[in-house]
Amino acid sequence: DQQVKQNSPSLSVQEGRISILNCDYTNSMFDYFLWYKKYPAEGPTFLISISSIKDKNEDGRFTVFLNKSAKHLSLHIVPSQPGDSAVYFCAASLNRDDKIIFGKGTRLHILP
Amino acid sequence: ETGVTQSPTHLIKTRGQQVTLRCSSQSGHNTVSWYQQALGQGPQFIFQYYREEENGRGNFPPRFSGLQFPNYSSELNVNALELDDSALYLCASSYDRGGFGQFFGPGTRLTVL
Numbered sequence: 001d002q003q004v005k006q007n008s009p010s011l012s013v014q015e016g017r018i019s020i021l022n023c024d025y026t027n028s029m030f031d032y033f034l035w036y037k038k039y040p041a042e043g044p045t046f047l048i049s050i051s052s053i054k055d056k057n058e059d060g061r062f063t064v065f066l067n068k069s070a071k072h073l074s075l076h077i078v079p080s081q082p083g084d085s086a087v088y089f090c091a092a093s094l095n096r097d098d099k100i101i102f103g104k105g106t107r108l109h110i111l112p
Numbered sequence: 113e114t115g116v117t118q119s120p121t122h123l124i125k126t127r128g129q130q131v132t133l134r135c136s137s138q139s140g141h142n143t144v145s146w147y148q149q150a151l152g153q154g155p156q157f158i159f160q161y162y163r164e165e166e167n168g169r170g171n172f173p174p175r176f177s178g179l180q181f182p183n184y185s186s187e188l189n190v191n192a193l194e195l196d197d198s199a200l201y202l203c204a205s206s207y208d209r210g211g212f213g214q215f216f217g218p219g220t221r222l223t224v225l
Binding site for chain 2: 006009046049091100104
């Protein structure tokens with residue numbers, strides 16, 4: 001039973017354009033949402049998070065949008081750079097003290 | 113400040129054997145979490161230790177067990193290995209309980225034949 005779903009296994013975007021990665025969740029009790037980035041042979045690294053009381057959080061080129069009614073969040077990367085090519089995991093948690101549940105990930109390819 | 117390290121990098125075992133994976137947390141981090149990442153899947157939470165006591169467990173059988181030591185090192189033990197245990201095993205450390213602020217190690221790739 002996937003509580004966090006990333007339905008696009010891969011995404012290709014031209015360098016300089018906007019990358020939009022999508023994520024859906026089923027548990028309306030989730031209070032925090034996170035995005036992680038993973039390069040091959042490395043562990044996931046934290047990118048950005050958002051709590052359920054907000055609908056947008058921005059950090060440099062990265063913005064996360066949360067639509068609670070649709071149980072949907074998205075990560076926008078503008079502008080996309082070659083170093084952004086990686087696997088991106090969407091994750092959720094019931095609260096700050098609880099475990100994190102990950103989606104299956106989306107592989108982002110930034111094309112030259 | 114050192115990062116999170118894991119050993120070994122790769123490991124091959126046969127079905128029925130036992131394996132111990134090791135993790136060294138960042139200094140000062142009281143919490144270590146272990147995850148299993150099967151091919152094509154996201155990391156799946158196995159369990160978490162906070163100050164040497166188990167602080168939550170995912171949907172994994174008792175043959176998955178762990179230990180956390182005062183020197184910021186920890187172990188994941190898996191008994192009676194099954195073919196489906198083949199995966200990347202990740203540990204992550206953080207100062208507080210839960211998953212926030214956690215730093216991941218590079219993982220141990222376990223292959224069960």
